[in-house]
Amino acid sequence: MNPWQPALAFHRLFGILLVLAIALWPTVVRADGATFPGQWQQVASGMDACVACWVEIRRNGPVLKVTGKGGWVAVAHVGRAGDDNSAEGIGRWGESDASHYSGQPFDIRVAIVDKHLYMDMLVQMDDGSTRAVRAIFDKRRSEKSGRRVMVKS
Incomplete structure (x- = not known):
């Protein structure tokens, strides 16, 4: 043997x-039952933690419209990476945003893993450099109704 x-x-x-x-x-x-549409509260970030930060996602077929508290908007297509739990697309920070990202375009990828929304954003800066913004979001439930709602700060 x-x-x-x-x-x-x-x-x-x-x-x-x-x-x-x-x-x-x-x-x-x-x-796990998590779906993209709805309001998501930030629970972790690669930058400073932001308890008041959120994203709202609306879905129309395979297209997601992602809006962030920081004044940015993105459009992402579900399934580009080969599954229905991730989406990739493009967006732009609002012109009125007072941060150094004001008016900057970006690429975005969002994915649902274990009922959390993971977001990776690559912002194209004027000097040609790229900055990464990464965050994790969670849906919150109202204690009374069981409905998912966003916590107001």
Whole structure:
């Protein structure tokens, strides 16, 4: 008997399980019930934490309109990355925004993972550089009605 046979069998089994997990992952992620439309409250950010920051998402077929508290708007297409839980698109910060992002265009990607909305935004600056804005959002439920509502600050 080859002394490597049990190890090879284990590696084959592990490989098969890994392939099955990858193949079934979209079904598992979709089963958590989170959908894009609605208001999302920021819970974490790559920059400073912003308890009052939010995004609102409206859906029309495969197209999402994403609006941010900071005065930016984006349009993203669901399924470009190959699944219904992510969307990619473009947007622009509002001209009236007092930050250094005022009027700047950006690329955006949003994805739902474990009932959280993950956002990656790459902002094109005037000097040719790119700045990344990353944040995680969560939907909040009203304690009384069970409806998802945005917390006002």
